[in-house]
Amino acid sequence: MDHFDYVDGAMQVEQVPMAAIADAVGTPVYVYSTATLTRHVGVFRDALGSLHNPLIAFAVKANPNAAVLATLAKLGLGADVVSGGELLRAIAAGIPADRIVFSGVGKTAEEMRLALDHGIFQFNLESEPEAEMLSQVALSMGKRAPVAYRINPDVDAGTHAKISTGKSENKFGIPYARALESYAAARDLPGLDVQGVAVHIGSQLTDLAPLEAAFTKVGALIAALRDAGHDIRTADLGGGLGVPYNPALPEPPSPAAYGDMVCRVTQDWPVRLMFEPGRVIVGNAGALLSRVVRVKQGAKAPFVIVDAAMNDLLRPSLYDAWHDIRAVTPAGQRAAANVVGPVCETGDTFAMGRDMDVVAAGDLVAFMTAGAYGATMAGTYNSRPLTPEVLVSGDKWAVVRARPPIEALIAGDSIPDWLAD
Numbered sequence: 001m002d003h004f005d006y007v008d009g010a011m012q013v014e015q016v017p018m019a020a021i022a023d024a025v026g027t028p029v030y031v032y033s034t035a036t037l038t039r040h041v042g043v044f045r046d047a048l049g050s051l052h053n054p055l056i057a058f059a060v061k062a063n064p065n066a067a068v069l070a071t072l073a074k075l076g077l078g079a080d081v082v083s084g085g086e087l088l089r090a091i092a093a094g095i096p097a098d099r100i101v102f103s104g105v106g107k108t109a110e111e112m113r114l115a116l117d118h119g120i121f122q123f124n125l126e127s128e129p130e131a132e133m134l135s136q137v138a139l140s141m142g143k144r145a146p147v148a149y150r151i152n153p154d155v156d157a158g159t160h161a162k163i164s165t166g167k168s169e170n171k172f173g174i175p176y177a178r179a180l181e182s183y184a185a186a187r188d189l190p191g192l193d194v195q196g197v198a199v200h201i202g203s204q205l206t207d208l209a210p211l212e213a214a215f216t217k218v219g220a221l222i223a224a225l226r227d228a229g230h231d232i233r234t235a236d237l238g239g240g241l242g243v244p245y246n247p248a249l250p251e252p253p254s255p256a257a258y259g260d261m262v263c264r265v266t267q268d269w270p271v272r273l274m275f276e277p278g279r280v281i282v283g284n285a286g287a288l289l290s291r292v293v294r295v296k297q298g299a300k301a302p303f304v305i306v307d308a309a310m311n312d313l314l315r316p317s318l319y320d321a322w323h324d325i326r327a328v329t330p331a332g333q334r335a336a337a338n339v340v341g342p343v344c345e346t347g348d349t350f351a352m353g354r355d356m357d358v359v360a361a362g363d364l365v366a367f368m369t370a371g372a373y374g375a376t377m378a379g380t381y382n383s384r385p386l387t388p389e390v391l392v393s394g395d396k397w398a399v400v401r402a403r404p405p406i407e408a409l410i411a412g413d414s415i416p417d418w419l420a421d
């Protein structure tokens with residue numbers, strides 16, 4: 001459920017007309033709804049209601065905007081970060097270090113030092129060499145790093161290949177079969193305090209069965225590790241729950257169904273559970289607002305050329321992702337159209353032959369469910385400045401990332417002496 005609704009024939013976000021934002025800020029622009037963020041945090045938390053003190057660490061990569069993070073911080077969420085940059089953003093937005101977990105296969109010594117300096121809650125290690133490096137870094141600072149190993153359970157998440165992470169051929173985690181050896185080696189590293197187990201098998205999962213299979217393996221591993229004398233106190237079950245993108249498809253499992261499954265599978269685990277939801281918190285809380293530049297005749301259907309492009313919203317060209325495209329002020333007719341951006345690649349296509357509201361040059365359209373992995377994956381390809389972002393709360397709204405002037409993009413480069421006259 002979100003808070004983008006039609007009122008008197010025009011789309012509003014909470015109490016603010018989308019057209020008012022477009023007129024004031026220009027397009028394309030990402031628009032986020034505080035009420036939707038708040039609702040999703042509540043739904044996720046309620047779904048885990050019977051667990052004791054779970055740590056819900058928002059996956060910052062899904063939406064690292066400071067205002068979004070500050071909203072989530074006020075709601076009590078922690079953060080799952082995968083770089084020094086994300087760590088600093090989370091802290092700057094008010095997320096306490098003792099609610100931060102650091103994931104990722106390529107943490108550098110510098111990033112480890114930064115995280116140790118801030119005193120984060122847990123490092124999720126992804127290899128034995130990483131464990132050795134972290135131990136050395138921690139020792140050099142006179143500290144012990146709290147760690148879990150991320151297990152690769154060799155489970156097929158059944159999602160898009162580019163966002164599946166839990167198969168043995170994927171780069172993530174340590175092999176399940178070798179886990180006991182890896183933990184034994186970690187115990188001997190004096191800079192580490194081995195406290196947990198972690199797993200994350202992929203994103204946009206539309207079936208709970210692979211998650212349950214992975215969690216069941218984690219449960220068996222926790223028991224084996226405790227038998228082997230490891231003091232395992234945390235289990236991080238990652239993120240991955242899908243959200244509805246296409247209203248014509250069956251809805252993914254609800255957070256409540258996910259929570260029921262988690263409670264059932266983990267009921268005997270003597271650990272604190274941790275979660276790293278990203279998309280399910282922010283996905284439906286954002287839309288990309290864009291204006292139609294012109295409509296051009298196509299072989300089968302008209303091309304609706306909008307002022308947003310693949311650099312603003314990469315998901316359709318990268319994963320063939322489907323985003324609902326709605327007119328902000330629908331005229332009442334629908335027809336098939338191809339929705340494309342102005343970038344000079346055929347991949348800059350949002351939809352082909354899509355049955356959608358008929359729109360004309362100058363009309364506004366909204367790409368729905370763009371709050372997760374939208375602005376955060378934007379780039380400046382074709383020298384298009386980064387997309388601005390707006391946060392709405394009730395009848396208030398604010399620009400939370402301004403559109404940089406093109407001059408800033410140009411000034412970012414420098415011309416070496418030998419080229420300057």
Ligand code: LLP
Binds near residue numbers: 080202277
């Ligand atoms: N934890 C870890 C270790 C992750 O790698 C991820 C996402 C999450 C949590 C959050 O997963 P979520 O709850 O959002 O599914 N750019 C892609 C998605 C990439 C996900 C990467 N990892 C997309 O646009 O679909």
